[in-house]
Amino acid sequence: MNITITSASHEALNLQLKYPREFSGLKQLEERYSHSTATWGNLYINELWFDGACVFQSTIEANKPCRLSMQCDNSCWLMNFLLDGEVITSHGNKSNIMLKAGQYNSLYCSELNIEAGIKQTTRIFSVCLTRRFIKHLFWKSPVFNDGDLANESKTIFVTENQPITQQLKAIISEINKAAQPAYIRRIYLEGKILELLSLQLKNSLLEPVEQPRPATNNDLQKLQAVKQLLEQNIKTPHSLNELAKKSGLNDFKLKKGFKETYGHTVFGYLAELRMQKAQSLLQSGLTVSEVADTVGYKNAHHFTVAFKKRFNLRPSEVGNKN
Template sequence: MKVIKEQVPQGGNTKIEIPIMRTEADIDKYYGYMKNKAGEFVIDAKLIGEYNYYSWRAQVKDDYTFEGKMAIPSVRFYFLIRSRRGVYVEVGKAMNNYARAGAHNVFFCKEECLGKDRFFKEDNVEVITIAISEAQFAEMACKYPETFINIYQKFQKEGNFFLRSEQCFVTSFQMMNVLQQLKNSHLLGKGAKVYADLKMLELFLLQFQEEIADHSYQYCKTHSDIDKIHEVSDRIISDLQHTPSISELAREVGLNEKKLCYGFKEVFGNTIFGYLYDYKMHLAQQLLLYTEKSISEVALQCGYEYLSHFSTAFKRKYGITPQGMRETITNKSLLRK
C-alpha cells in the first residue's frame, strides 16, 4: 500500500483546549468547539450498523490547534477527503502525522492520550472518521486471526499508535468505494446491519491484507462449490424480512466466508448484497407495475421498515421514486382509455 510523506506547512497558531473525551458521545464536544471557533462547519455523525461514522466539512478561517485528551479504547480510520494545505495530528510527544488530501491513517487508542489537531488558515477541509470499539476489534481478530492477530497483539501490548507513523497511506479507489457503500448501507433495509458489518470487515481487509483483492484466483473449483453458491442465493431472497449474516450463510452451506464472498462474485458477477439489492428492486418494480399494493406494502414486502429508505433505494436504482413510477403507470392507463 502506497504511503505519502509531506512537509508540514508553517504558520501562526491559535490553541483551543477541549474537555476530555471518554465516550463517542463526547466526540460531539470536539466538533462543537470546532464549529464555534474554526469557521463554517457541517457535521454528519451517525451509527452505521454498530460503528460510529463521522463526516465533517469546515472552512477554516485561521491557523488553529485543537488540543484535548481522549480515553476511548478504539480503532479509528481517518480519511482526509479534501484539503488544500493538509492536517497535522500529534499524539503525546512521540507520535505525529501529517496528511494531505487523498490520504488516510489508522489510529489505535488503548489508553488516555493527549492529542493535537492542527488546521491551517483559509483551507477547506473534509474528513471522514470511522471508529470501532476495542471489543469489536477483538472479536474481529479472534474471527480472522490470520489477518488481524499480530496487529491486535501489538494493540494490547503497545497501547496508542498510528498504523503508519509520520507517513500516511494513499487512499485507494477500492477503499473510497467501500466508504460510499458504508454510507449507503441503509439502502439494504433490514439487511443494513449485516451489510455494514461486511463492509467494515472489507475496509479492514483492504488495509491489512492487500492480497485479498486478487480476484484472479478461482474460488469455485467444483460443481459442489457452485451448487452451494446457488443455495446461498436462494437463502438470501427466501425471507426478505431477515437478512442472514455472512458467517451464518457460510456455516449453513459449509463454506468459509472468504470462499463464499469471492465465489459468489465469480458465479453471479455481483456481491451477495449487491445481488440482494438488485433482487429487492426488481421485485419492487414488478409489484408497483402489476399489483395494486400500496407503496408502504411494497416496501414492507421487499424488506424495508422505513418508507424513506425504500424510496431512496428505489430512486438510486431506477432514477425515479416509487410514487413517481406509480403515477407514470396511472397516467399511461388514463391515456389508453
C-alpha cells in the first residue's frame, strides 16, 4: 500500500508513504515520523500501524494558503477528525466540502484521491482501515456483501460532517497517550479504533434501516379480527396467547403486525379503548367507581392514575367540567 501526498508543483512537496500489504509488519506495531518542508510551510506526520489499520497524526504549519493532494492505491476506509484549522476538500464528484475544527467525516473508496485546500495551521487525526479489515467486521452484513461497500468502484461518504463529541475526543486522546508494551498496546489500539468506528456508525449513511413490511391480506384479516376481539372485550380481555390462537397468528406476527398496522401494541390499543370509553361514560354521569368497573379496572385508584396520565385530568373532574 502506498500513500502519496503532494502540493502544487511550484510549492515543491512530494511525500511518499510506503507500507507493507494490508499494513502488516514484522513487529506487532510499526511507527514512523515524517517531516517535509515547502515554501508555504511544514508538514509533520506521525504514523502508527498494525495489520489492517494505520493511525495518522498530521500537523500542517501553513504560513500561506496551499493545496495538498492525497492518493492511496488500495481500497480503504478513512476517518478524518479535524482538531484545529479548516480544510476544504474535493473527492470524486464531491467538491468544496468544508471540514471545520471540531468536526469529522469518514469515507470508503477503492482508490483514494483527495484534494485539500488549507489556509492556516491545521491538525488532523486520521485512521485508515484496509478493505480486508472492514470486510472481516461486516462479513455477514448486507452493507458489505450486497450493499454499497460491495461495489469497489464507488466512493461512499459513510459519515458526513459531524461534530466530534466528548466521547470521541476521549478515545482519540487515549490513542495518543497509549504507552503500554507493544504486545498490549496493539490490542488496546485496535479496541479503541473499533470504538471510534462503532460510535460514528450510529449516525452513518450506511446504518441499515429496517423497513416495515406490510401485512399480507390474509394476515391483515386476522389482525382485524384481533382488533374486534379487543373492542368487544375491554372489561375482560383475552391474553396474548388466546388472541394468537383465536386469530391463527403466531406470537411474533401478532405483536409486530398489530403495531405496524394500528400504531399501538396490542395492550396499548386496549388501554386507549378503555380510556376513550371511560371518558364517554363519565360524561354521561356514571360515578368513578362504576366507570372503573365497566372498563375493567378492579381498583378505582389504579383507574384514576391511568386516566389522569392519559388526559391530565382526574376522572372526578370530568363531570364538573360539564
